[in-house]
Amino acid sequence: MTEKTFMAGFGGQGIISLGQLWVYCAIKEGKQVTFFPFYGAEKRGGIARASVIVSDDEITSPLVTSADSVVVMNQDSVEIAEKLCKEGGVILVNSSLVKQDPARPDARIIHVPCNDIAIQLGDVRIANMVMMGALSKVTGAVKLDKLEAILKTFFPASKHNLIALNIAAVEGGKNAV
Amino acid sequence: MAEEIRLMKGNEAIGEAAIRAGCRAYFGYPITPQNELTAYMARHMIAKGRTFIQAESEVAAINMVYGAAATGARAMTSSSSPGISLKQEGISYLCGADLPAVVVNVARSGPGLGGISPSQGDYFQSTRGGGHGDYYTIVLAPKSVQEAADLTYEAFSLSEKYRVPVLVLADGLIGQMMEGVVLPEPIDPATLPRKPYAVGHAQEMGRDYNHVSSINLVPDELEAKNRERFQRYEVIKKELCRYEEIEVEDADIVFVAYGTSARVSHGALMMARERGLKVGLFRPITLWPFPYARIAELAAQGKRFLSVEMSMGQMVEDVRLAVNGKSEVYFYGRCGGNIPSQEEVFAEVARLLGK
CATH class of the missing domain: 3.40.50.920 (Rossmann fold)
Known part of the structure; x- marks a missing residue:
């Protein structure tokens, strides 16, 4: 099994963290992974994108150019999703911010109100984790069952109080799809 | 004991592999897309009590490598394409003095300042010497984060074995990408043998003073030196093609x-x-x-x-x-x-x- 995911949003939405945690979990689940980010020089507001692959076999090209799944976190990323999603692929759309769906009738488009769910849970910054939960449920590529232990190493000790919130966000995303 | 799989950026894995290979001294100057490598060395070389210097320029950094290598230390520098161009004079001197060293190029697009995205436009420069004079360097080209770590680790011993600098030619994608990596066994630099050609410790070792230099103004002597080096190149060609x-x-x-x-x-x-x-x-x-x-x-x-x-x-x-x-x-x-x-x-x- 190989799942090629393209993740797109704007800087500050946690696209890079989302991709890193996704492959971190996949490694702990015994998979091969590649994660290749590219982002603007801006601290916030520029483009943030990542090619992310998890596989049971050796990964060839680390560039995702024909994605099994695409994560679209903002309206500006719809165009790249239309371009990169493979025939009959899955596009997960952050419907809190994306009001116009990708024009890809062949693709399975799944709406996840990431920001709304995150705000309900108490912090809009965990919208990326909501999306990760949805991505896990829809693709089945990464189970995320080792996420809690990973977050303990991912976050510094001073942020460990946020782990429960992040887990809740992932669950919220799973339940939303 | 088998090491666990770690998730690392290529740049960081190269840095950690160099440290594990017993790199005693790292000299660098920042340039995208290899900055995480210099940053990693700054944090971890100093923590281990080894030498890290952010030089005032790429030219200074490669000459610091020359100095450290002349003392017999495992020494390294890294940069990206325009910075590697600046190091060519120093690489030529290292070759002329038969000093081992490891140079990492996390290549970006050119020519000139070019861009910061990945490129393989430095192939000619890497494989044809790159600086002035008759010489080659060993060039290793990793395809993954794992191989970037493994080849960097091995680069130090290959460089010492053949007394030629080794260039690790990666690119911006290998440097920026994260993959799983199992890191090689750490070597304590204190356990590495002293180099017979190195400067220093002459009295203690009961030998003459060593003089490390690339200069020789007597044509017959310089020709003989170059011919000896090219015989070594023939050995490398036989033993190392991979x-x-x-x-x-x-x-x-x-x-x-x-x-x-x-x-x-x-x-x-x-x-x-x-x-x-x-x-x-x-x-x-x-x-x-x-x-x-x-x-x-x-x-x-x-x-x-x-x-x-x-x-x-x-x-x-x-x-x-x-x-x-x-x-x-x-x-x-x-x-x-x-x-x-x-x-x-x-x-x-x-x-x-x-x-």
């Missing part, structure tokens, strides 16, 4: 590609095989010495070659030298920081096969 072959045996067309473009070509190979096209991949791991002999063998079997590069066509010249007119050699390249997609590489090979 490559990987994937599904080459029954292939009609063989991709020749290294580093990132080898990964992309492997993806194109799988697309081709799914459609019944007989396509193989030949991946040089050592770019110098280049595996001419094996490519010549494959050419004699009638195989055709498609060199896939992130350049306007550089390694393809070595492929043509190896093939020597016995078969067809084609080229497909992207440049300017663009990475070819496996779809476009597949389309090119399908076109060549008339499918």
Whole structure:
């Protein structure tokens, strides 16, 4: 099994963290992974994108150019999703911010109100984790069952109080799809 | 004990591998896309009580490497294309003085300041010496984070074994990408043997003072020195040529590609095989010495070659030298920081096969 995911949003939405945690979990689940980010020089507001692959076999090209799944976190990323999603692929759309769906009738488009769910849970910054939960449920590529232990190493000790919130966000995303 | 798999950026894995290889001294100057490597060394070399210096320029950094190498220490510098150009004079001096050193190039697009995206436009510079004078350096080209770590680790011992600098030629994708990596066993630099050619410790070791220099104003002596070095190059060519072959045996067309473009070509190979096209991949791991002999063998079997590069066509010249007119050699390249997609590489090979 190989799942090629393209993740797109704007800087500050946690696209890079989302991709890193996704492959971190996949490694702990015994998979091969590649994660290749590219982002603007801006601290916030520029483009943030990542090619992310998890596989049971050796990964060839680390560039995702024909994605099994695409994560679209903002309206500006719809165009790249239309371009990169493979025939009959899955596009997960952050419907809190994306009001116009990708024009890809062949693709399975799944709406996840990431920001709304995150705000309900108490912090809009965990919208990326909501999306990760949805991505896990829809693709089945990464189970995320080792996420809690990973977050303990991912976050510094001073942020460990946020782990429960992040887990809740992932669950919220799973339940939303 | 088996090390666990860690998730690391290529740049960081190169840094950690160098530290584990017993690198005693690192000298660098920041440049994208290799900054995480310098940053990693700043944090971890100092923590281990080893030498880290952010030099005032690339030229200073390579000359600091020369100094450290002359004392027998395992020394390293890293940069990206424009910075590597600045280091060429120092690399030439290292070669002239027969000093080992490791130089890492996380290459970006050029010429000039170019861009910060991945490129393989430094192939000529890397494999033809790069600086002035008659010399080569060993050039190792990793295709993954794991191989970047393994080859950097090995670069130090190869460099000492043959007394030539080793260049690790990665690119911005290998440096920036995260993959799983199992790191090699750490070596304590204090346990490494003293170098007989190194300066210092003459009285203690009961020998004459060593003088490390690349200068020699007597033509016959300098010629003899150069000839001795080229005999060593012949040994390296015999012992070190490394490559990987994937599904080459029954292939009609063989991709020749290294580093990132080898990964992309492997993806194109799988697309081709799914459609019944007989396509193989030949991946040089050592770019110098280049595996001419094996490519010549494959050419004699009638195989055709498609060199896939992130350049306007550089390694393809070595492929043509190896093939020597016995078969067809084609080229497909992207440049300017663009990475070819496996779809476009597949389309090119399908076109060549008339499918």
